Amino acid sequence: MSYPEKTENDILIISVNGDVDLENSDGLRDQVSNALDANTAVSLDMSEVSYIDSSGVAALIESRQKADEGGKDFKLLKPSESVVSVLKMAKLDTFFVIEN
Amino acid sequence: MKSQEFEATRENLKHIRNFVEQNLINFKINPKTVFELKLVVGESVANIVKYGYKESDPKNKIFVEVDFKDNQLEIHIYDNGIKVTKDMVKHRDIDDVRPGQIGSYFIKNIMDYFDWSEEKSDWVNHLILKKKIN
Numbered sequence: 513m514s515y516p517e518k519t520e521n522d523i524l525i526i527s528v529n530g531d532v533d534l535e536n537s538d539g540l541r542d543q544v545s546n547a548l549d550a551n552t553a554v555s556l557d558m559s560e561v562s563y564i565d566s567s568g569v570a571a572l573i574e575s576r577q578k579a580d581e582g583g584k585d586f587k588l589l590k591p592s593e594s595v596v597s598v599l600k601m602a603k604l605d606t607f608f609v610i611e612n
Numbered sequence: 613m614k615s616q617e618f619e620a621t622r623e624n625l626k627h628i629r630n631f632v633e634q635n636l637i638n639f640k641i642n643p644k645t646v647f648e649l650k651l652v653v654g655e656s657v658a659n660i661v662k663y664g665y666k667e668s669d670p671k672n673k674i675f676v677e678v679d680f681k682d683n684q685l686e687i688h689i690y691d692n693g694i695k696v697t698k699d700m701v702k703h704r705d706i707d708d709v710r711p712g713q714i715g716s717y718f719i720k721n722i723m724d725y726f727d728w729s730e731e732k733s734d735w736v737n738h739l740i741l742k743k744k745i746n
Contacts, residue, residue: 531626533625533626534622534625534661534662535622535623535626563626563629563650565651565654565655566655566658566714566715566718567658567715569714570714573710597647598651601648601651601718601721601722602718
């Protein structure tokens with residue numbers, strides 16, 4: 513399964529939705545990795561994410577690290593309350609560039 | 613006490629989380645704590661599927677019990693994966709940003725108590741999670 517993508521102002525936006533857990537976090541990681549290979553800026557719209565676990569958070573960390581290594585922009589857009597809570601618990605809410 | 617057995621597959625993780633969440637809601641536990649406990653259970657069962665059984669196979673089982681008495685919540689999670697002891701759980705320095713060991717950090721910080729029972733059982737592992745609910 514891959515998440516819907518669209519391009520706005522040269523930024524590839526991936527709309528992540530539902531539960532992000534061990535079932536699909538590998539897919540998210542691969543999709544973002546491919547997106548970063550082909551684009552200079554990638555953002556994840558996280559507004560429709562109902563649950564994220566540590567495997568999902570790990571996918572986000574690896575995505576941010578890959579973006580940094582390639583000099584690409586990587587942002588989280590409008591993260592849901594659930595996502596914000598988990599990022600705060602992991603003390604990662606300032607690690608990511610977040611746009612609301 | 614509420615209990616249910618599940619097939620230990622990646623696809624079933626959300627069903628296990630939802631089973632626990634629904635019971636916590638029925639116990640009238642506050643939403644913030646429900647959210648945290650759902651995360652703990654999610655991390656615990658994901659570890660069983662990923663590291664305990666090492667594969668997502670419907671033959672593998674996870675049994676979950678949820679109990680709430682005298683403001684004490686107990687969640688028991690049983691599996692037949694690789695034998696686990698508490699000293700095998702790696703803890704990370706949360707200020708060291710890296711992808712691994714975030715789940716065990718959540719469990720350790722949210723729960724008052726977590727350990728694997730040494731009592732004889734039909735299951736290889738019996739994880740006990742406890743939290744006082746005010």
